[in-house]
Amino acid sequence: MNLTIFILFIIIISSLFLVWNRRNTSKWILPKDPFPTDWRILLNKHVSFYNSLSEDEKKRFEFKIQEFLLNFRITGIKTSIDITDKILVASSGVIPIFGFDNWRYSNLYEILIYPTTFNENFELEGSDRRVLGMVGTGGNMEGVMILSQQALKLGFKNESDKKNTAIHEFVHLIDKTGGTIDGIPSLLMEKQYAIPWIDLINKKLVEIHDGDSDINPYGGTNRAEFFSVASEYFFERPKLLERKHPELYTLLENIFKQDMSSRNLRKSRVEIRRNSPCPCNSGKKYKKCCGQIHFK
Numbered sequence: 001m002n003l004t005i006f007i008l009f010i011i012i013i014s015s016l017f018l019v020w021n022r023r024n025t026s027k028w029i030l031p032k033d034p035f036p037t038d039w040r041i042l043l044n045k046h047v048s049f050y051n052s053l054s055e056d057e058k059k060r061f062e063f064k065i066q067e068f069l070l071n072f073r074i075t076g077i078k079t080s081i082d083i084t085d086k087i088l089v090a091s092s093g094v095i096p097i098f099g100f101d102n103w104r105y106s107n108l109y110e111i112l113i114y115p116t117t118f119n120e121n122f123e124l125e126g127s128d129r130r131v132l133g134m135v136g137t138g139g140n141m142e143g144v145m146i147l148s149q150q151a152l153k154l155g156f157k158n159e160s161d162k163k164n165t166a167i168h169e170f171v172h173l174i175d176k177t178g179g180t181i182d183g184i185p186s187l188l189m190e191k192q193y194a195i196p197w198i199d200l201i202n203k204k205l206v207e208i209h210d211g212d213s214d215i216n217p218y219g220g221t222n223r224a225e226f227f228s229v230a231s232e233y234f235f236e237r238p239k240l241l242e243r244k245h246p247e248l249y250t251l252l253e254n255i256f257k258q259d260m261s262s263r264n265l266r267k268s269r270v271e272i273r274r275n276s277p278c279p280c281n282s283g284k285k286y287k288k289c290c291g292q293i294h295f296k
Contacts (some may be wrong), residue, residue, distance in 0.1 A: 183223030
């Protein structure tokens with residue numbers, strides 16, 4: 001079967017499931033099992049945002065990760081995916097809405113993972129493969145997100161480039177929840193911030209077009225892309241954003257209900273060694289507890 005036809009088939013099936021899922025809201029699943037220790041190790045290793053949280057916040061983040069993975073399907077297309085990929089996708093979805101206890105992505109059913117870049121026809125071959133992520137905007141794409149596996153991993157590996165493709169796409173979904181993807185997250189933004197936000201976007205777009213900004217030039221495409229690009233910056237390099245763009249930082253802080261500049265995102269990730277305290281909080285050394293399965 002032609003790859004494009006195969007992918008369209010998957011997207012159509014996903015769209016049908018999305019409709020069914022909306023009609024069966026009682027099917028939303030909440031976590032009941034303890035958070036797996038192996039998952040916690042992956043968060044410690046790969047997600048700086050998680051490492052910057054207090055112990056209570058970490059528990060809430062873990063709950064949201066479990067909730068995400070119980071309710072959204074993640075499928076590899078022409079690539080194999082593992083729990084690390086799934087944890088990174090879930091983290092990308094949780095980070096932007098961490099300030100909202102009851103947030104659910106009502107406009108999402110499935111995330112498709114491509115091995116690398118693709119084009120707007122979902123093809124993995126050809127010279128026009130420049131797309132790293134895509135969010136459904138109607139029709140067969142409704143309820144579907146596509147992410148490059150390569151970009152997904154790079155977003156959490158490189159902490160200094162102010163870029164995270166997966167967070168970028170989830171911010172588009174947040175934007176879309178208000179009706180259209182227009183860069184104005186009406187469901188999150190208090191009314192008094194709407195006009196200052198639009199005025200600031202217009203100002204920042206001019207700065208980008210004039211080459212007088214350190215914000216990713218792709219943010220100059222339109223308001224929607226600016227919102228997602230600025231959000232990447234906010235979650236990746238908040239202290240730098242606050243220093244160089246204080247007004248933008250303050251408005252994003254109000255939108256996401258998170259004081260990112262207070263988080264220590266640049267600290268070394270927690271490295272779990274044989275004699276480290278076990279991340280399950282048993283009080284034992286890792287090698288004498290959950291690490292036994294790794295050291296046998």
